[in-house]
Amino acid sequence: MVGEGEVAVARLCGCVSRCPRCDGSGFERTIVDGSETLERCTCFHVERVLQRYCRTKIPARMARKHLSNFDFSLVSTRVVSTTSRYINDFVLGEMNRGLVLYGDVGRGKTHLMAAMVRSLVVEHGVTARFVEFSHLLADLKSSFGRGGGAANLIEPLVKVDVLAIDELGKGRNTEFEGTVLDELVSRRYNAGRTILATTNYQPGPSTGLSTPDFTTGKRPALTDRVGDRVYSRLCEMCEMLPMEGTDYRQTIVGSRR
Secondary structure, eight states, rough: EEETTEEEEEEOOOOOOOOOTTTTTEEEEEEETTTEEEEEEEHHHHHHHHHHHHOOOOBGTHHHHGGGSGGGSSSSSSHHHHHHHHHHHHTTTTTTOOOEEEOOOTTHHHHHHHHHHHHHHHHOOOOOEEEEEHHHHHHHHHHHHHOOOOOHHEEEEEESSEEEEETTOSOOHHOOOOOHHHHHHHHHHHHTTTEEESSOOOOSOOOOOOSSSSTTTTTOOOOHHHOHHHHHHHHHHHEEOOOOSSHHHHHHHHOOO
């Protein structure tokens, strides 16, 4: 997996030559009950995995992020056990509960979610899409500006097995943002499809704030940012998983000095 532009893509290594089993045709000749038949070669399935990963649109910066290079020593044992259990227990075609990774900046939330999506796509055959919520809003506004609609952007996010939303609650908290998020969550809720998400906002009761109050130090809760209806559905659809510890980015910078 490598970064190409703004997204991560999967390519066969240049050292991989034409498949010796099918000579690049995608079909392998086999004998069944004395008769020769054509079956899909294993290389065809590898190509399908690569295509499925490319359609996920994980950010280019996350192209080389996977579970084996996530530093689990910086997070709680609950994060370790939950992540392992989640990947192992995920069943394609069934209603799998999602996860919301929450915590302060620099806790590895995006890395971990991207790594989980990668594992689900490659190991479980899951179809997925990764979206940064503010980027989705920008794309929608751009589409409207060109005279287009929302359907072409929203429909693919509704239909995939797993939708990964990065920076949930980020934005200006406008009515438009709330409407888009409500449609996405409600339609996936009704379809029984999985949501993974990261957010800097804590779950729990409303604080009544839409932005941080620097006088008191209080911050909005997740429900303040996404609305009661969306928050209620997320609580039913997902396990809320705290990502605690120190700022991973500052730890890296400090180690380089």
